[in-house]
Amino acid sequence: MTTDVLQIELRKAERSRIQEVDFNHLPFGKHFSDHMFVADFIDGQWQNQMIVPFDNFTLSPALSSLHYGQSIFEGMKAYKNEAGEVLMFRPYANFERMNESARRMCMATLTEEVFMGGLEALLRVDADWVPSQPDSSLYIRPYMFATDTFLGVAPSKTYRFCIFTCPVGAYYTTPPKLKVETEYIRSAPGGVGYAKCAGNYAGSLYPTLLAQQQGYDQLIWTDAREHKYIEESGTMNIMFMIDGKLVTPATSDSILKGVTRDTILQIARSWGITVEERPVSIDEVINGIETGRLTEAFGAGTAVVVSPYALIGYNGKDHMLPEFAPEDSFAVRVKNHLTDIRTGKIADEFGWVHKI
Structure with missing residues (x-):
């Protein structure tokens, strides 16, 4: 245009x-x-x-x-x-x-x-x-x-x-530490969670402050009904590599439809990686960390782009996430690929870049 x-x-x-x-x-x-x-x-x-x-x-x-x-x-x-x-x-x-x-x-x-x-x-x-x-x-x-x-x-x-x-x-200089929030909620079905309105962020400040006082950087928000399923992570969408598949909560009226989230999913599919958009329970994530089936957890958003996590705290226990060499990490590879597209270093096969 x-x-x-x-x-x-x-x-x-x-x-x-x-x-x-x-x-x-x-x-x-x-x-x-x-x-x-x-x-x-x-x-x-x-x-x-x-x-x-x-x-x-x-x-x-x-x-x-x-x-x-x-x-x-x-x-x-x-x-x-x-x-x-x-x-x-x-x-x-x-x-x-x-x-x-x-x-x-x-x-x-x-x-x-x-x-x-x-x-x-x-x-x-x-x-x-x-x-x-x-x-x-x-x-x-x-x-x-x-x-x-x-x-x-x-x-x-x-x-x-x-x-x-x-x-x-x-945005982050080191991988953030996350706590799973099981008391407060970010949004609920029928609410404004999918809208990027100021009140969503105001409501998140107090529970985030409590987590920071416990030594965490951000929260993993869970569903309003049961606090069983993962929705978002702080100001980011959240993604996991489980059994070699890229898994992320499906968007809904309580989850923001992130542009970076959609971008990463499209890149992953173009690389031949299986993508699953579905409910993701906390139990599945914790079990995946303990058994080694979950190899990566990271946030995706405009401000952070892609941010691998250091650990996930749940029920008073910290679960450390694996560390990888950059060439072995999907999060690092997709972040670098996305940066190269955004800065014109490689061809934009998706038609995403808009030149001024």
């Missing part, structure tokens, strides 16, 4: 902050690029499309999203190839998922012109912020929130859509 950026007003920053950033040491989500894209949904249509300097919003204390939680977002990344061109990865998948979240949260949906047009125009303006160092990328955060000013439980009639970016390095 070629978007018409002439309809987007551009207000450039007077001074770039890029010289203040050490691109060889990039903490995740701490440095923000010079500009952001904003658009407002008013009178039933998207308008006021602008690229402006990254800055604070002025908001009413009665803003409905602050009281009733109509807020959704996406996570995406951009990369540079060896020619210095900016590449996005599967942006239309994020566009479709954001609209799915919007429909579930009773919010305005986005047009392709606003989402992709704003995204492409912003990346052109801030192309210098896309890092080229190993394990680095430009993280992209599109999000939308309700902007009506009233106190009353009803959908807002107005919304603001914004995209800002930040150069980032690796």
Whole structure:
């Protein structure tokens, strides 16, 4: 798609902050690029499309999203190839998922012109912020929130859509330690677990804090009914290698349909690896570790890409996961393959890469 950026007003920053950033040491989500894209949904249509300097919003204390939680977002990344061109990865998948979240949260949906047009125009303006160092990328955060000013439980009639970016390095520097959560839940059938809404993450903070106080990094979320079946892992989808097969919980209305998850499954199938999307019980995973049938467990998501786990804690016992040489690990191989596709080092046989 070629978007018409002439309809987007551009207000450039007077001074770039890029010289203040050490691109060889990039903490995740701490440095923000010079500009952001904003658009407002008013009178039933998207308008006021602008690229402006990254800055604070002025908001009413009665803003409905602050009281009733109509807020959704996406996570995406951009990369540079060896020619210095900016590449996005599967942006239309994020566009479709954001609209799915919007429909579930009773919010305005986005047009392709606003989402992709704003995204492409912003990346052109801030192309210098896309890092080229190993394990680095430009993280992209599109999000939308309700902007009506009233106190009353009803959908807002107005919304603001914004995209800002930040150069980032690796999310985890060492394999995380996970605890299986058997008391609190992330989501339930009929709820909003499949939507990428802010409340899902707010509800996860307290049980995650309790796990961190016990020495773990993240949680493995289990089903709301029995705490028997695995659903997600922290902010990631979760995958296992069991008997040489790639096994992952099937998506549902309580599990986010991860873009990275889908990407890995497609790559695995193209490699001839058997993929199983099905219920995965904790007992199967623990037994698999103890018997050696389970050889790998890892998370998959935009922020982490692919993150092998160090151990899984369950019922007061830590179960160590096997360590492999990189060439023997599916997680490492698929992460490297995915990175090579995203950065243009190898051919993109799936048509995932979107050049700016």
